[in-house]
Amino acid sequence: MDYQNIKSLEDFNQITEIQDAVLVYFSHEQCNVCKVLKPKIAELVNNEFSNIGLYYSDTVLQPEIAGQNSIFTVPTLVVYFMGKESIRKSRNIGLDELRQALQRPYDMIFG
Numbered sequence: 001m002d003y004q005n006i007k008s009l010e011d012f013n014q015i016t017e018i019q020d021a022v023l024v025y026f027s028h029e030q031c032n033v034c035k036v037l038k039p040k041i042a043e044l045v046n047n048e049f050s051n052i053g054l055y056y057s058d059t060v061l062q063p064e065i066a067g068q069n070s071i072f073t074v075p076t077l078v079v080y081f082m083g084k085e086s087i088r089k090s091r092n093i094g095l096d097e098l099r100q101a102l103q104r105p106y107d108m109i110f111g
Helices: 009-018 032-048 063-068 095-110
Strands: 021-027 053-058 076-081 084-090
Touching (some): 009 021, 009 053, 009 063, 021 032, 032 095
Parallel strands (some): 021 053
């Protein structure tokens, strides 16, 4: 599964409330680091945490979503489990660190 774009604040709120597990990748088109990291995170989630929904929010096109979530730097990813923010990583995001952070809550919900 690839990232689905979040179009509005209403979409964002509905997605995080309805789905059991959501990862939102906050970025914008001018961020080169973001472009490299984005597919690696998608691959990790698709291969190991397939029940997590992948979403993308462009901080330039949807500043209200970024503002509501206190996103001040990119890339930032926020993971919601059962409607609650559980994990937040910004800038230097290690895939192994992310894997370890996701494993326990993911296993508790879907294991």
